[in-house]
Amino acid sequence: MALRLLSLAVLIAAWQIGAHFAGPRLLPEPLAVARAIFEEARDGALFLHLGATLARVAVSFALAMFAGAALGLLMGRSRAADAIADPWIVVLLNLPALVIIVLAYIWAGLTETAAIAAVTLNKLPNAVVTLREGARALDRNLDEMAQVYAMPRLTWLRHVAAPQLGPYFAAASRSGLSLVWKIVLIVELLGRPNGVGFEIGSAFQLFDVTRILAYALAFVAVMLAIEMLVVQPFERHAARWRPKNP
Amino acid sequence: MPPAGAQRTLDVAIQRKSFRSASGESLDVLKDINFSLEPGEVGAIAGPSGCGKTTLLRIVAGLDTDFTGAVRRPAQGRLGYVFQEPRLLAWRSAADNVRIAAPETDEAGLEALFSALGLAGHADHYPGELSGGLARRVSLARAFAARPDLLVLDEPFVSLDAALAERLRGELAALVARRPVTTLLVTHDIEEAIALADRIILLSPRPARILGELRIDTPRGGRGLALTNKLRADIAQLNAAAGA
Ligand SMILES: Nc1ncnc2c1ncn2[C@@H]1O[C@H](COP(=O)(O)OP(=O)(O)OP(=O)(O)O)[C@@H](O)[C@H]1O
Numbered sequence: 496m497a498l499r500l501l502s503l504a505v506l507i508a509a510w511q512i513g514a515h516f517a518g519p520r521l522l523p524e525p526l527a528v529a530r531a532i533f534e535e536a537r538d539g540a541l542f543l544h545l546g547a548t549l550a551r552v553a554v555s556f557a558l559a560m561f562a563g564a565a566l567g568l569l570m571g572r573s574r575a576a577d578a579i580a581d582p583w584i585v586v587l588l589n590l591p592a593l594v595i596i597v598l599a600y601i602w603a604g605l606t607e608t609a610a611i612a613a614v615t616l617n618k619l620p621n622a623v624v625t626l627r628e629g630a631r632a633l634d635r636n637l638d639e640m641a642q643v644y645a646m647p648r649l650t651w652l653r654h655v656a657a658p659q660l661g662p663y664f665a666a667a668s669r670s671g672l673s674l675v676w677k678i679v680l681i682v683e684l685l686g687r688p689n690g691v692g693f694e695i696g697s698a699f700q701l702f703d704v705t706r707i708l709a710y711a712l713a714f715v716a717v718m719l720a721i722e723m724l725v726v727q728p729f730e731r732h733a734a735r736w737r738p739k740n741p
Numbered sequence: 742m743p744p745a746g747a748q749r750t751l752d753v754a755i756q757r758k759s760f761r762s763a764s765g766e767s768l769d770v771l772k773d774i775n776f777s778l779e780p781g782e783v784g785a786i787a788g789p790s791g792c793g794k795t796t797l798l799r800i801v802a803g804l805d806t807d808f809t810g811a812v813r814r815p816a817q818g819r820l821g822y823v824f825q826e827p828r829l830l831a832w833r834s835a836a837d838n839v840r841i842a843a844p845e846t847d848e849a850g851l852e853a854l855f856s857a858l859g860l861a862g863h864a865d866h867y868p869g870e871l872s873g874g875l876a877r878r879v880s881l882a883r884a885f886a887a888r889p890d891l892l893v894l895d896e897p898f899v900s901l902d903a904a905l906a907e908r909l910r911g912e913l914a915a916l917v918a919r920r921p922v923t924t925l926l927v928t929h930d931i932e933e934a935i936a937l938a939d940r941i942i943l944l945s946p947r948p949a950r951i952l953g954e955l956r957i958d959t960p961r962g963g964r965g966l967a968l969t970n971k972l973r974a975d976i977a978q979l980n981a982a983a984g985a
């Protein structure tokens with residue numbers, strides 16, 4: 496913890512020094528950015544845009560993880576499903592995010608639905624591939640045990656499969672959360688009238704680096720808080736059965 | 742209540758079971774294994790290591806369907822299987838492992854079962870915190886709690902100390918006495934087979950075929966030394982005849 500704080504302090508110091516040489520137009524001082532965050536917070540604009548972005552992140556992340564987990568599980572368990580869906584996943588995986596976003600806006604208009612769909616489709620293949628890996632690694636011996644005791648499908652999913660998929664789900668969530676919020680910003684930049692991405696876009700047109708950094712850092716802070724308050728406690732809960740001190 | 746005319750016995754008629762090895766050649770494991778168990782009968786399978794006993798149990802339980810022949814299980818039969826290794830859910834407590842496989846078990850019954858199997862105090866432990874012997878007993882508890890009509894056990898009492906193995910054999914005998922359970926038990930231990938079984942099925946080395954079937958009509962409680970010695974001699978003779 497002490498090392499982390501020290502490292503963070505060095506980063507801020509380097510920023511301060513860099514700002515000194517680059518000048519306020521290219522790189523404003525940390526304190527100036529902090530003041531900008533405070534100003535934006537006071538008139539409420541910060542929370543409006545953070546909230547809009549966060550809502551988009553939450554919805555598209557949840558959709559992508561849910562659909563991705565279901566499809567990944569199916570593809571990992573059924574050869575036929577894998578053969579059918581795999582080419583689609585490979586195409587989607589290799590389609591640049593920007594192409595998906597632009598096409599979604601062209602086909603569905605500059606709507607919220609198009610925005611959410613574009614982000615979801617960007618994250619989906621990654622979740623599918625990770626969860627498919629998890630489904631393939633499911634312990635066959637335990638499946639046989641479930642078969643012998645005639646466990647209902649739902650019991651199997653909850654008590655046999657889900658705990659084994661937990662680490663894969665956590666890995667997909669971790670990489671997913673950072674991927675999704677970056678794509679949400681682009682989606683907002685290109686076709687939404689609010690959100691952090693929209694704000695950064697308009698600040699860019701004025702070359703207002705202070706505002707760009709203010710919004711970016713505020714949002715990074717929010718995502719860090721989610722990682723620490725939601726993702727990590729979930730992982731600890733899912734791993735509680737593992738014996739301590741291996 | 743199974744409908745009249747429904748299958749009641751366990752009928753095993755395996756003509757052939759072979760595995761294909763990674764290099765493509767086929768390995769015969771079972772050959773002409775035919776036997777039946779009446780409802781409530783306990784059959785013990787004895788045979789040398791690697792002869793195909795686990796393979797036979799998996800076929801009987803319906804886990805392996807890739808063989809030539811037919812197996813008919815008691816109709817609507819609930820199954821209990823004590824695998825050769827415990828196969829517990831590492832992320833659920835010992836008691837939850839039983840509850841999940843046997844959801845109809847009530848808490849009082851569960852507690853009684855745990856104390857009968859010497860598991861009292863371990864209900865809330867995770868499998869990773871249990872010794873091998875304790876985990877084996879949880880696996881037994883799970884099979885017993887499922888109130889099976891067909892119970893399959895793969896060397897359930899090996900590597901337990903003699904006193905404990907004796908006690909668990911007693912619990913198995915008591916379970917079978919309370920409620921008729923057709924039971925198929927694999928064991929290395931001839932004494933154990935003689936103590937528990939109504940019928941001993943002796944297998945040859947791989948590919949396993951049946952060397953002989955011995956019926957024991959004396960009830961489990963009254964099997965004295967004389968009977969034990971006679972059965973032992975019979976088994977030795979069957980093994981010797983196969984070797985010759
Ligand atoms: N999935 C498999 N693929 C190929 N060969 C197998 C497979 N399962 C078992 N065998 C082979 O079949 C034979 C019988 O195995 P099995 O596990 O049934 O023996 P066993 O009598 O239960 O042995 P043990 O007493 O050591 O438990 C062995 O030679 C084993 O190598």
Ligand SMILES: [Mg+2]
Nearest residue numbers: 794795825895
């Ligand atoms: Mg075996």
